[in-house]
Amino acid sequence: MTVILTIGGVVxxxxxxxxxxxxxxxxxxxxxxxxxxxxxxxxEDSGESVQDISEDLFFSPKLGKSYVGxxxxxxxxxxxxxxxxxxxxxxxxxxxxxxxxxDLIGIKNRNKFLNxxxxxxKAFYANLSRNKWILRKDIKRSVGKLVNGITxxxxxxxxxxxxxxxxxxxxxxxxxxxxxxxxxxxTTIRYYMxxxxxxxxxxxxxxxxxxx
Numbered sequence: 001m002t003v004i005l006t007i008g009g010v011v012x013x014x015x016x017x018x019x020x021x022x023x024x025x026x027x028x029x030x031x032x033x034x035x036x037x038x039x040x041x042x043x044e045d046s047g048e049s050v051q052d053i054s055e056d057l058f059f060s061p062k063l064g065k066s067y068v069g070x071x072x073x074x075x076x077x078x079x080x081x082x083x084x085x086x087x088x089x090x091x092x093x094x095x096x097x098x099x100x101x102x103d104l105i106g107i108k109n110r111n112k113f114l115n116x117x118x119x120x121x122k123a124f125y126a127n128l129s130r131n132k133w134i135l136r137k138d139i140k141r142s143v144g145k146l147v148n149g150i151t152x153x154x155x156x157x158x159x160x161x162x163x164x165x166x167x168x169x170x171x172x173x174x175x176x177x178x179x180x181x182x183x184x185x186x187t188t189i190r191y192y193m194x195x196x197x198x199x200x201x202x203x204x205x206x207x208x209x210x211x212x
Contacts, residue, residue: 070155070199071095071124074162077195083117089184095124095162105130106211122212125204131161133206138173148177150194158204159196160189 063069075081078096086092090099093114105126107113113120132139135157142152150156152173161169168181172189182188 065199067200067203070159070196070201071121073199074159074196075124083120084114086114093120095120095127097123097127101127101165102212119212126207126210126212127162128158128201128204129207129210131158131166132201132204133208133210134166135161135169136206138170142173147173147193148190150177150190151197152193153197153199155199155201156193156195156197158201160192163187163192164189 063072072081075094079085079087079094081094083094085094085096087096091097092099092102092110094117097113097120099110102108102110102113102123105123107119107123113123132154139154139157142157143154145152157169157173160172163183164172164181169189171179172181177190180188180190
């Protein structure tokens with residue numbers, strides 16, 4: 001008995017679509033892809049309330065009114081969250097510290113500070129902790145009161161102290177908002193009090209000798 005085995009070959013056929021996609025049509029060459037995030041002060045000056053602008057446009061993930069939400073919102077306002085930035089006035093990093101403030105919390109090396117994100121985060125907390133101790137009586141007296149049309153909150157006070165220093169915030173609160181302060185960009189204590197109101201900063205423990 002003879003068995004004949006027949007092996008069938010498989011033919012692979014390669015084909016080209018009739019209408020080939022031209023990837024050149026999707027090139028980004030020549031497009032302006034540079035984007036500048038909007039400034040909260042610019043929004044407010046335009047007459048539109050910052051509160052009416054969805055935070056989803058600025059922050060992801062949404063951090064709400066937590067301590068992390070507070071520090072990231074403040075960092076966004078200061079530097080768009082850039083650890084390596086130095087502004088035209090010499091303020092450094094994500095939270096825009098001056099060397100005088102850094103010296104108070106134990107940081108001497110500017111380059112190390114700029115190149116160490118973890119150190120910048122420690123510096124931010126240490127400065128908050130120190131300011132919260134300095135302003136502890138003013139926080140107790142002022143939170144919940146209306147000053148210059150703004151309801152005072154602890155987070156608003158701490159944000160303003162980051163902007164102007166705790167001494168200027170004391171003067172502002174104790175004068176009922178009459179004695180003001182504005183930085184080189186025209187940003188005021190009142191603006192920071194309003195912009196950063198209502199965050200939970202109970203995580204920050206007051207410490208007169210706080211160091212990063």
